Amino acid sequence: MADFFNQAREAAAAAARADKARGARGEGDEERQRAVPWVEKYRPRNIGDVAAQEEVVQVLRKSLETKNLPHLLFYGPPGTGKTSTILALARDMYGPDAARARVLELNASDERGIGVVREKVKNFARAAVAQGDPGYPSPPYKIVILDEADSMTTDAQAALRRIMEKYSHITRFCLVCNYVSRIIEPLASRCAKFRFKSLPRDQAVARITHVAQAEGVVCRDGAVEALVDYAEGDLRRATMSLQSASRMVQGSALDTDMVAGLVGAIPDPVIQGLRAAWAADARASQDAVDALGHAGYPAARVLAQLHDAVVADQQLGSLQKAKIAMLMARVDKALCDGADESLQLLDLMLQASQIAQAA
Incomplete structure (x- = not known):
């Protein structure tokens, strides 16, 4: 031994x-x-590296110059740079070393109760400001970043309102969320609101192309565009998909078929087969749904791609497209509530068939 x-x-x-x-x-x-994951490796290090969001960057630059930063509320779709922007601003404001002592970052989806607000947030907010780096603006206040703030309970948000008022002279708060409607109005009214929109396709393609070139990933024509399109404006998802694809190609070139297989996209012939089943009888719809189930395709992805096919379909009128879109919305709601995927897809197929065949 x-x-x-x-x-x-x-x-x-x-x-x-x-x-x-x-x-x-x-x-x-x-x-x-x-x-290091590429999402972290290529995260913006200063406010000038933030892609798109020109209005937000312009306002934050001015705040950096005047050293006068209000409470902030960043909201918008995921993967648009909300958390990266405030972290980049903190580095430009305090320097990379002093930012560790002057910035408190919490993920409110994990620490969302009133106890966390009363203890951890309050203790940090009322603490004295640490010495700043003379090479940076270093204003006399700290920053508390609450990521996923829309997951906080109502009581926790109400408690946070009082803390924001009481310690605003030495602490600024930045709330980051996807749904601003879930932030209580008294809290939202104390913050300057900034909406982060999905990145334009050309800027997202340019960013992913830069990452691919830096990492030596060879991409064929259309591969980067496919990554961006499947990510639906989420730059973080596109970057993670690119990193996964780089492990898959292993010396070869990345093409659109590899991207489609990686993200779990449903082949176009399958979607067109569903669309063609609308013109046939109920038995054809049943067979199409059964084939989807055997292939293991998720209903949410089927719904999304079928919606795009309906919008682009020239044989359907505007009223028919509107009715089918409303039908898809009801099916999507049922799926989110936990309904059976096969039954919901079959219901969609049968009702959409009636709408498509109506004069």
Whole structure:
């Protein structure tokens, strides 16, 4: 037994010496850099690196110059740069070292109760301001970032309102959320609201192309555009898909078929088959839904791609498209509530068939 522990200690010491030697040669830094997810590796480091969101960036630049920052409320779709923007602003305002002491970042979806607000947030908000870096603006206040603030309970938001008022002279708050309607009005009225919109397609393509070139991923024509289109404006999802695709290609070039397989897109012939079943009888719709179930395609993805096909269909009139879109909305609501996928898709197929065949 003693020999076993001695061998384990010797192996651990040898591994430590090897790590130290790699660190001296700079190999450890390269390995750590390769292990960093690309979403974090290419996250904007300063306010000038933020892609799109020109209006928000312009206002924050002015706040940086005047050192006068209000309470902030960032809202919009996921993957549009809300959290990255406020973190980049904090680095520009305090410097990378001082920002660790002056910024408190909490994910409100995990820590969303009133106890967290009364203890952790309140204690940080009322603490004295740490010494700033003379090379940066370093205004005399701290920043509390509450990510996913729309997941906070109503009581926690009500408690946060009083803390924002009481310690506003030494602490600024930035609430980050996807749905501004879930923030109580007394809290939202104390913040300057900034809406983050989905990135324009050309800017998202340019950003993903930059990441692909930096990482040496060879992309064929249309591959980057397909990544961006499937991400639906979420730059974070597109970057993660690119990193996953880079593991899949392994020296070959990334094409649109690989991207479609990676993101789980349903092949166009399957969607066209569903569309063609509307012109046939109920048995054809039943067979089409059964084939979808056997293939394992998720109903939410079927619904999204079928919606795009309906919008582009020239054989349907505007009123028919509107009725089918409302039908899809009801089916989507039922799926979100936990309804059976096969039954909902069959209901969609039968009702859409009646709408499509109506004169």
